[in-house]
């Protein structure tokens with residue numbers, strides 16, 4: 625067969641968008657169970673290749689890592705392939721956990737631990753992990769938050785509970801990596817809870833639309849937090865967001881934070 629006859633390379637298929645009827649469903653564990661019964665893989669936001677360079681700056685191969693809300697993402701496998709092998713994944717959905725256990729066993733990642741747990745009430749002792757990471761999981765707590773400048777107190781209470789738990793299970797000097805749609809001017813007041821001791825830094829990745837990569841290091845809070853970054857980025861236009869963001873990510877974002885362009 626010459627080049628002219630070659631079939632075009634097949635793009636990996638994503639499940640077509642079929643989001644829930646209301647964004648508040650993302651807060652319902654039954655929604656996730658139902659979804660994971662039929663969905664094999666959906667990578668929220670972007671896959672590992674887009675932020676690998678940022679991860680490598682912050683996670684040592686010997687680090688113990690906790691991933692919050694793993695869903696059916698391939699993040700833990702990608703970290704493992706990069707030599708970070710001491711990984712524990714949690715998810716509130718028992719279906720996600722069962723499927724993940726099967727997939728990891730089939731793919732030969734038998735040392736990655738997976739368990740059903742709530743990130744608002746983590747079943748680990750204090751100062752247990754070097755790194756806690758989440759991608760799109762904290763954003764779920766914001767889907768019903770109302771005005772992003774003044775979120776409902778229920779949202780704030782849940783986010784605070786989660787952040788306090790993450791802070792508690794981190795070792796001194798350990799880091800929390802949060803990969804999010806949420807912009808720094810909305811996230812900073814929550815991350816900089818006076819009871820938490822971590823520093824606050826962020827960078828972005830992605831083409832067109834930028835996702836946020838937050839790094840919070842326990843015990844490293846300083847008065848000079850991130851003065852070099854302006855918290856308010858110029859957002860791409862509404863139409864660019866439509867084109868750039870893939871289906872459900874777009875819907876999810878409009879519910880996480882109202883577009884303010």
Ligand SMILES: C[S@@+](CC[C@H](N)C(=O)[O-])C[C@H]1O[C@@H](n2cnc3c(N)ncnc32)[C@H](O)[C@@H]1O
Nearest residue numbers: 656668693694695697715716717742743759760
């Ligand atoms: C938007 S998906 C992100 C999945 C995955 N992190 C990714 O990047 O593709 C949110 C995930 O968080 C899980 N989740 C929601 N609330 C949770 C909670 N309180 N504790 C642990 N996991 C939770 C859901 O079951 C779902 O798997």
